[in-house]
Amino acid sequence: MAETRRASAGPTTYVLRVLVIAYLALLVAWPVVLVGTNAFANGTQAMVDVLADPDTVHALQLSAIAAVVATVINTVFGVTISMLLVRKEFPGKRVLSALIDLPLSVSPIVVGLALMLVYGGRNGWLGPTVEDWGLQVVFATPGIVLATAFVSLPLVIREVVPVLHELGTEQEQAAQSLGASGWQTFWRITLPSIKWAVIYGVVLTLARSLGEFGAVKVVSGNVLGETRTATLAVEERYLNFDQEGAYALAFLLASVSVLAILVVFVLRARGTRHRAFERQS
Amino acid sequence: MTVALEGRPGRARPTLVNHNLTTASGIGLGVSMIWFSLLVLIPLTAVLVTASSGGWAEFWRSITNEQTRAAIRLTVMAAASVTLVNIVAGTAIAWVLVRDRFPGKGLLELVIDIPFALPTIVAGLVLVSLYGNDSPLGLHLANTSGSVYLAFLFVTLPFVVRMVQPVLEELDMEVEEAAASLGAGRATIFRRVVLPSLAPAIAAGAALSFARAMGEYGSLVLLSGNLPFESEVTSVRILSAIENDNQAAAASIAAVLLVISLLVIVALDILQRRVARRG
Numbered sequence: 192m193a194e195t196r197r198a199s200a201g202p203t204t205y206v207l208r209v210l211v212i213a214y215l216a217l218l219v220a221w222p223v224v225l226v227g228t229n230a231f232a233n234g235t236q237a238m239v240d241v242l243a244d245p246d247t248v249h250a251l252q253l254s255a256i257a258a259v260v261a262t263v264i265n266t267v268f269g270v271t272i273s274m275l276l277v278r279k280e281f282p283g284k285r286v287l288s289a290l291i292d293l294p295l296s297v298s299p300i301v302v303g304l305a306l307m308l309v310y311g312g313r314n315g316w317l318g319p320t321v322e323d324w325g326l327q328v329v330f331a332t333p334g335i336v337l338a339t340a341f342v343s344l345p346l347v348i349r350e351v352v353p354v355l356h357e358l359g360t361e362q363e364q365a366a367q368s369l370g371a372s373g374w375q376t377f378w379r380i381t382l383p384s385i386k387w388a389v390i391y392g393v394v395l396t397l398a399r400s401l402g403e404f405g406a407v408k409v410v411s412g413n414v415l416g417e418t419r420t421a422t423l424a425v426e427e428r429y430l431n432f433d434q435e436g437a438y439a440l441a442f443l444l445a446s447v448s449v450l451a452i453l454v455v456f457v458l459r460a461r462g463t464r465h466r467a468f469e470r471q472s
Numbered sequence: 473m474t475v476a477l478e479g480r481p482g483r484a485r486p487t488l489v490n491h492n493l494t495t496a497s498g499i500g501l502g503v504s505m506i507w508f509s510l511l512v513l514i515p516l517t518a519v520l521v522t523a524s525s526g527g528w529a530e531f532w533r534s535i536t537n538e539q540t541r542a543a544i545r546l547t548v549m550a551a552a553s554v555t556l557v558n559i560v561a562g563t564a565i566a567w568v569l570v571r572d573r574f575p576g577k578g579l580l581e582l583v584i585d586i587p588f589a590l591p592t593i594v595a596g597l598v599l600v601s602l603y604g605n606d607s608p609l610g611l612h613l614a615n616t617s618g619s620v621y622l623a624f625l626f627v628t629l630p631f632v633v634r635m636v637q638p639v640l641e642e643l644d645m646e647v648e649e650a651a652a653s654l655g656a657g658r659a660t661i662f663r664r665v666v667l668p669s670l671a672p673a674i675a676a677g678a679a680l681s682f683a684r685a686m687g688e689y690g691s692l693v694l695l696s697g698n699l700p701f702e703s704e705v706t707s708v709r710i711l712s713a714i715e716n717d718n719q720a721a722a723a724s725i726a727a728v729l730l731v732i733s734l735l736v737i738v739a740l741d742i743l744q745r746r747v748a749r750r751g
Contacts (some may be wrong), residue, residue, distance in 0.1 A: 199743035203658065204572060213567045214561060217602075218626055219583050225601035225608075226594070268480070268507060271500045281501065287508075288724025289741040294512060296680065296733040298687025299592075300707040301726040302712055304586040305515030308522055308723065316518055341511055373496055395589070407708065409714060422593045422690070427696055431596065438601075441594040446587035452582060 230442035237435040255420040258400035261339040269347025277355040303409025330412035338406035343399040347392030353386040398451035511532025534724035551685035554624040615697035623692035624685040632677030636684025639673040676743040677715040708718035
């Protein structure tokens with residue numbers, strides 16, 4: 192089918208093609224390439240310097256930890272919510288399914304402010320209570336994790352829900368009629384079928400979490416060597432006129448996100464081919 | 473819903489509650505809702521409550537402060553214009569990706585997703601490298617309102633494309649061929665046949681792109697310079713209110729953004745149902 196889908200190549204086709212390529216090159220491709228060339232303008236020196244700085248290494252570690260914890264939480268939460276939204280009926284389902292998307296359209300600064308208002312140590316709604324339990328949230332790692340989990344919350348759900356819809360319930364019902372328990376059905380039947388959707392979701396969540404900036408800036412306090420994440424370190428270096436260092440660090444982060452897109456891209460292409468093959472046979 | 477069903481002994485469990493949750497999924501729903509409330513619902517409610525704590529007059533004063541008004545005006549203007557550009561450019565890009573065929577098209581697919589995955593501060597640095605003071609193109613957008621438009625264009629690029637693309641792929645080309653055989657020109661076919669089917673997807677992408685632009689922060693801080701009355705956007709105003717320890721003012725401006733996000737979510741919910749029905 193795909194082969195027949197092409198417009199007859201008239202002049203409009205070529206004009207449109209050239210315009211689109213030029214637009215994308217100017218807006219995205221060229222600037223992204225420049226970050227690479229700027230990072231290596233003086234050879235690998237800037238990169239070596241960045242990686243030799245213990246505070247930067249700490250910032251990278253902190254970002255990685257926050258991203259991994261947030262991704263684990265969002266994956267478990269995301270798969271649970273997706274199963275409930277698709278397979279179950281309960282009051283308020285439609286409201287919940289709309290609210291789930293809210294984190295995607297809320298400003299990161301508003302996210303930071305919202306978490307401050309509730310978990311702030313001095314006058315937050317829950318902050319003082321939680322601090323009495325010995326857990327500092329705002330200006331500490333838990334706050335960074337919360338902010339990160341907030342902004343990447345819907346990504347797994349948005350990948351898994353359509354696949355669950357498409358999957359239908361026949362296989363699950365068959366398993367249950369053969370005496371499988373709910374857990375067995377989930378682990379043996381449902382999870383293997385949604386495996387790829389979950390993996391895309393995880394990769395996207397990880398990339399988004401690693402790059403969170405605005406929300407983390409508000410709740411972390413940006414303390415050097417303690418609560419400064421990698422993205423905050425990029426800004427700090429740039430504002431302190433260490434452009435090379437900023438570009439080197441930005442290059443590291445950009446490589447991770449481009450790698451994430453590549454992984455999703457390859458997996459998607461594989462999935463489409465797989466599905467096309469199944470449809471043929 | 474709660475119709476009394478006494479006198480019908482055959483039904484062991486009357487449909488008093490409209491759900492089909494088992495114990496395990498009930499617990500799952502409960503735990504998930506507690507987490508979702510603690511993480512999202514309670515904090516966002518706190519913003520609205522704090523915004524209203526000083527009364528209507530106080531709230532109104534916070535958001536109509538001259539500098540804040542200028543910031544909101546710039547943000548809305550830029551977000552709206554960028555959304556318009558995205559409606560045209562995004563549809564054109566989706567069209568080229570689906571209908572055109574040329575070597576290196578896969579690379580374009582990759583380029584579309586970059587703004588989505590790139591950390592926003594890195595996106596800011598990326599834009600500085602081509603449009604900042606050392607611009608190889610000689611375009612100096614640093615510290616101007618133009619930088620805000622540029623940053624919005626960058627971060628919102630994928631939304632319309634990614635909403636329109638799948639709909640365009642599913643579109644039956646036979647209808648277009650039929651229109652062509654009846655003598656319709658290409659422009660007419662696009663306007664009368666293709667565009668109506670794409671409209672809900674375009675609108676959904678536009679809503680997402682508007683919402684994203686309204687709240688954008690990371691990608692523009694480096695290039696815009698955050699100059700009051702020139703290149704300061706709403707989220708920067710909120711941040712400076714937080715840094716001045718004026719949480720009430722910060723919450724008031726944030727509440728405005730939050731209401732816009734909520735409206736977009738409602739619009740999106742309606743539009744997505746329409747897209748699904750067409751699919």
